[in-house]
Amino acid sequence: MRNLLLSTxxxxxxxxxxxxxxxxxxxxxxxxxxxxxxxxxVFFGLQPFLIDYLGAPISAEDIEEAAAICAAHGVPFNREGWEAVLADHGGYLPLEISALPEGTVAPTGVPLFQVVNTDDRMPWLTTFIETALLRSVWYPTTVATLSWKCAKVIGAGLEKSSDDPAGQLPFKLHDFGARGVSSGESAALGGMAHLVNFAGTDTLEGIMAARRYYGADMPGFSIPAAEHSTMTAWGRDREEAAYANMLDKFEGEGALVAVVSDSYDLDNAVENIWGGSLKRAVLARKGTLVVRPDSGDPVETPARTLAKLWEIFGGTTNAKGYRVLNDRVRVIQGDGMNIESIGRLVDRVVADGFSVDNIAFGMGGGLLQLVNRDTLRFAMKANAMRDDQGEWHDVSKKPATDPAKASKAGRQAVVIEDGRMVAKRLDAIDPAHDLLKPVWRNGDVLVRHTFEEVRARAKA
Incomplete structure (x- = not known):
């Protein structure tokens, strides 16, 4: 599946x-x-493509495989061109790719990257890699942007209701999306993209991708947590014992443990088990119990749970006048969360007089899977052709039936103008001011971003 000649x-x-x-x-x-x-x-995800795909030279075996597939499939095959790539370039694609720094928060309509062939015999190569290159960028960029927008929504609630919004925000949106994506590579790229904005995840592939491609140390964290199987295996008659076992097994100074509590009757679990028979044990722990409602209305149910926990365990009022639960208990809502329902739940928590400190949010398929190329209307288009006399000519489209699909003409640049990022023709600006910088040329990765650099840009 890694034959670049067939990744199109x-x-x-x-x-x-x-x-x-x-x-x-x-x-x-x-x-x-x-x-x-x-x-x-939030532009993100080009570097893994450069390292794993363009960074692996094509081989004679790749050429023979592609030739056979194309012949059987009914399409021409450019054997001469690919053999020249192998013989004259060591199998590395003779391309130059320029891009914005990863993590840049860019306006839509601004070029994020630009590609040109460096071997005059191969003008066809630039757009040949569109399929592989575009999908390597649109998916992690879209997930990073969705996660970033969620951070803005949650951050606004924290700014209003928390005494420590900056300290709270990194762990407020947790990624549970690994099982809901189309592949392990999707989990890696999407999970890593979420970590640009947050530090909470259960998607281990995302952690490993950030380590492999961006040199991260440990970019994401999690806690021991129950699922329905580990609770219902005890049977309904021993629901209390199942909960008590969680408190006992994950004890320790500052330890957090999340327990799904709706296997049978959430309200009974909160009021009569956590707030009744196990209340003393909850208060005696050195760590924090995170109660997880997992069914019902995604706004009403956690809001009701939070109010009941306040009634039972109490807490304090912070400097902004919002209630903060006893630090032995918190709530996480993972069911039915998307950017819209997160916003409604944040508003409800604040309207009820509680700080957003009290609750965390989880997203699964809604974070890593319910996006597509059209979410952010990604496209890669030819914009210029150089002829045999060395002259550049504009290339663009402008469909009368859909003006919104018009493409940019002429080689592009990105500059700061009046404080904002804008697209300009490269031949109309000083190239030194162009924010699109070469990151790949003829087999060499020219720039290696670190994960901390990416995170810092996304927060700027």
């Missing part, structure tokens, strides 16, 4: 026969076009 749409195999005969170089750019989801994007 079938029809692109014929494009080497379609460009004008005078074409020597094709430039193409990628962007998130204006869309209804977000007017800004």
């Amino acid at each position: 749409d079938s029809y692109k195999q014929s494009h080497f026969l379609q460009y004008p005969p005078e074409a020597r170089a094709i430039s193409a750019y990628g962007e998130s076009r204006p869309n209804s989801f977000s007017d800004k994007v």
Whole structure:
């Protein structure tokens, strides 16, 4: 599945026969076009593609496999071109890719990266890699942007109701999405993208990706937590014993343990077990019990649980006048959470007079899977062609039936103008001011971002 010659749409195999005969170089750019989801994007995820895909040279075996597949599949195959890549470039694609620094929060409509071939014999190569390159970027960028938007919503609630919003925010949205994605690679890329904004995750592939591709040490954390199987295996008659076992097994100074509490009757569990027979044990612990409602209305149920825990365990009122539960208990809501319901739950908690300190949020498939290329309207389009005389010519489209799909003409640059990032023609600006910097050229990764650098940019 890693044969780069086959990591494209079938029809692109014929494009080497379609460009004008005078074409020597094709430039193409990628962007998130204006869309209804977000007017800004957190650019992220190009580096893994450079390391794992472009960083592995093609082989003679790759060429033979692709030739056989294309012949059987019914499309032409550019054997001469690929053999030149192997013979003259050691199997590395003769391309230059320039990009914004990863973690940059960029307006939609601004190029995030730009590609051009560096071997004049291969103008077809720039757009040949569109499929693999675009999907390597749109998915982690979209997840990072969704997570970033959630951080803005939760952060606003914390600013209003918490004495320590900056300290609280990193652990307020937890990633439970590993089982809901299409593959382990999706879990790695999406889980890593979430960690750009938060430090709570159960997606181990995301942690490993951040370590492998960005040199992170330990970018995400979790706590012991129950699931329904570990609670219901005790039987309904021993529900209290199951909960008591959680308190006993995960004891320790500052220890947190999350216990799903709706296997049978959430209200009974909160009022009569956690707040009744096990109340003394909860208060005697050195750590914190995190009660997890997992069914019912995603706003009403956790709000009711929070109010009941306050009634039972009490707490304090912070400097902003909002109630903070006894530090032995907290709530996490993971069921039915998306950016809209998180916003409603934050508003409800604050309206009820509680600090957002009291609650954490979890997202699964809604974070890592319920996105697609059209969420942020990602596209990669050719924008210029250099001919055999060395002259650049504009390339663009402007469909009369859909003006919103018009593409940019001419090689692009990104500059700061009046305090904001804007797209400009490269030939109209001082290249020194261009924020698109080369990150890959002819087999070499020119820039290696660290995970902390990416996080810092996303927070700027």
